[in-house]
Amino acid sequence: MPVDLARPIGQSPGIMAEPTQQPLSLQDMILRLHSFWSEQGCLILQPYDMRMGAGTFHPATTLRALGPEPWNAAFVQPCRRPTDGRYGENPNRLQHYYQYQVILKPSPENLQELYLQSLGVIGIDPLVHDIRFVEDDWESPTLGAWGLGWEVWCDGMEVTQFTYFQQMGGFDCKPVAGELTYGLERLAMYIQGVDNVYDLAFNSHGVTYGEVFLENEKQMSKWNFEVADTDSLFEGFRRAEAECVRSLEAGVPIAAYEQAIEASHLFNLLQARGVISVQERASYMGRVRDLARGSCEAHMEKNADQWAAKYPEWSN
């Protein structure tokens, strides 16, 4: 058996094979991903201009996963997770971070190969680093969505969530979309060999992630946990809920869905402020789910006839 014996290993520098080559900065990494996925025929979209907990909430993922029309897009989405804030003191946890999101519908046969190629373009050599697809099924009760897939490990670190969507908003995905969600800061830390997110090179001209975001993390952690006015958050939640319902009645499901995004984020903020009890929690989540599902349902209804006309094999 030509397998190498395991051996103890010491420290090593960053992962770039050539010591002379400078590791990719965060923004160069994004640019390379953009250019790679653009070459694969993806639309390169810009971030959605609303606060949300994950790239999956972006209408380019959620709403576009419904219906028969092909859809290929890639974009960076800033994500807000108020409860993950650590006042800039934790080297790995942030209340605001970036996801790189790719959605390909229908899922192409070579999706895994494309994904691995994309790791190649940002400098990860799969014969130096151990890339693994480890079972991790995805479910979002809030979106009424689930899929099967993996978390992709690079030397034991989860760098991407890889999912074949099976349902969205309670509807079967016909056809199935493949979704890739790269954790950008994690990947960049890995590629640059830094242990603290604030030490990341944002560009290759000496600007660090800390210079861009440390103060933001400090202030926003304080606001999320201590300052945010809970009365107006509660009020905002109720308003978003009401507006969602009104929009649904008015037949504008995209607008309704925006309100579901808004309500979801306000709920997360209320959680961070610690004003939602365990018992209430389930009820609030149920309310957000109703908004999201209602929007998906309305979006389906609004488009079903036109989709069915264009894709006879497709049926709602």
Next chain:
Amino acid sequence: MTDFLLELRSEEIPARMQAGARADLEKLFRKALDAAGLKAGEVTVWSTPRRLALIARDLPLATEAVSEETKGPKTSAPEQALEGFLRKTGLTKDQLTERDGVWFAVTEKPGRATKDVLAEAIPAIIRAFPWPKSQRWGAASLSTESLRWVRPLSGIVAILGEDLVECEIGGVTSGYATRGHRFHHDGEITIGGASDYAEKLRACHVIVDHVERETLVREKAKAAAEAAGLVLVEDEGLVIENAGLTEWPVPLLGRFDEAFLDVPPEVIQLTARVNQKYFVCNYPPQNGEGDHAQHGGGGSPVTQRPTDSPLHHPAGGPPPRAGEDGRLANAFVCTANIEAKDGGVAIVDGNRKVLAARLSDARFFWEQDKKKPLSVHAEKLGRITFHEKLGTVADKVERVAKLARWLVEEGIVGATGSPAKAGASGSSAQPHEVPAFAGTQAELADQAELAARLCKADLVTEMVGEFPELQGLMGGYYARAEGLPDAVADAIRDHYKPVGQGDDVPTAPVTVAVALADKLDTLVGFFAIKQGPTGSRDPFALRRAALGFIRVVLENSLRFELLDVIGRSILRFIDERAYRGMTESDFIAAKDWLDEFQKDVDVTLPAFFADRLKVQQREAGVRHDLIDAVFALGGEDDLVRLLARVHALQAFVTTEDGTNLLAGYKRAANILKKEGFTASDLIPTDGEEDPMVMVDDPAFEGIADQMFSAAGAPAYQAEPAEQALVDALNAAEPQADSAIAAEDFTSAMAALASLRGPIDAFFDGVTVNDADANKRASRLALLDRFRAAVHKVADFSRIEG
């Protein structure tokens, strides 16, 4: 005869599903062969993350031709019947044969090429495959009817001998081509057949045989630890999982910062195993294997199994710390799926960083949690609902604390070891005189109450929030860290025990008191709200709780009447209601309800315990009918004594005396039953009531006479065998009574055994059903007395055989 190869290639199959998938593939394949009348020699199934493979040896090239005969109508039958038969068989009349006046149709089924059978079977197997979870994918998923597989199916290799078995499903067509290792081999590999499959894959860095990969992981991981002067903590679950995650496993050893060893070793191992699938390592023991038995916390007399794994060390004291041999080392072994260009330097370094981040989190939790004493953590338990009808966890803790104290104050759990054991072997029963608790009974009571108050506090700590499986264990660590007595810390750590069958049973008195009180409170509570287990449903794990309770009682020989203790536990629920400031009428209503449930619980819970005892003792070889026989006596709810009776009984009924006495008993019982004699039920024998009350009933005249006569001597001239039985009973009864009072059940059985000769002689020499009503009644009464004497030890009617 030839061999068949099938490979179903897909995107990564979850490791945990591979064993089931192998079994299912073999089952479905064999079923398909059977249906076609084909027989294969050996069938081998392999799996990797990216393929399921099956090799069937010695398949015939075709199925055998079969000739099938179908019986038709009689030749004398009407024309329509024959026409119907011809339509059905598709034959003409001249193709039928006639035998004994009946038409027969013979259809010849020619043999089919095995290749064709397989070409049909493969898509059918794929379609019928019972994955625990499956998905659709790709353009075909426009329809929900599209093919489902565990992950997208990407290729089929199906070769019979050297011939391709052509088939197609979901757009995937069979062929000779497969793929090698995802990163070590580019492009396709052409497979010749079953004979070269495994070796061709091996050349492309795929070890297709999962058993070989498992061996490789096991041995190379061990070797990696040894090379570093360490001992791998073996973990077969991890071996299988890592073999299921790799096609070319390469175990690599790495180090993490020694400073993390401040965190309890169980936490490190759990983080490494659950989150990262790493093995951990120990420093080697200094004096060869096993000499480094770890010491229990102070006050715990438990004899501990030496072990090299802190996690496999459930009842022990604190885990090994610096300075001791065999302690956890700052090393891990991860299993890579490649032979890295740099020999694995980058892989190990990456994994080290990930583990370090995880351990930082764990250390953060550990340090945060320790900042507050358990009593402060416990304050949050009032916010956690235990069950909507049974209050919060804080309420439960309050009940358990009082019950634990009571168990000690009543002497049920003692500081000086267990009280006298119910003897299965007579007067030799000896109390354990092991000083199990270094303190007075009053101190024991205080510590039991304290431990009970703190035993659930770790549920609200950060660490247990992250790793629920560490409940109890973390509480023990935190208790020790804040300087609580070892006996209290041990009790907090071990009060959930015994959890599984092989788990240790607590013996330290403080732990025993808390463990019993906690389990009993759970059982009484859920039985009170009628949430006992039904069928296979046991959502509150009450069977496990009862089993744990029984094991703690038996293994510590704790002596008490079950109903007393249940009653005391019920009282806790009543008190609790009283605290809640109810109005008087509410209280009366609640009291009625509680009286009602007490009645209910008093019946249902002991019966449940008896059932659990049967299950538990079955493994120890104790017959369930004998438990029934003792339990049916009623009033025996001291589990230790009950079991001592059962043990003596089991020893007795297998002897010749026992078998014959049982036969005599059954004969007596049958006669009594046939004669409708139920006197022993009607006439009190305990002397507290007036036996004369029935004297006026003519049916009982003879009995009354007998009861009047001294020592059961009949009022007529008894026959010798009759008198001999009376004498034997006169002698045996007091002997049995005193032996039972001394809990010497073996002697009680011996006393009863003396009745075996007289009862046999009685049946041989005496006619029960005498024409003289007086004699008849008297003899029936004598048989009843015999039956009652036997019932002193057990209800023999419940004994089988």
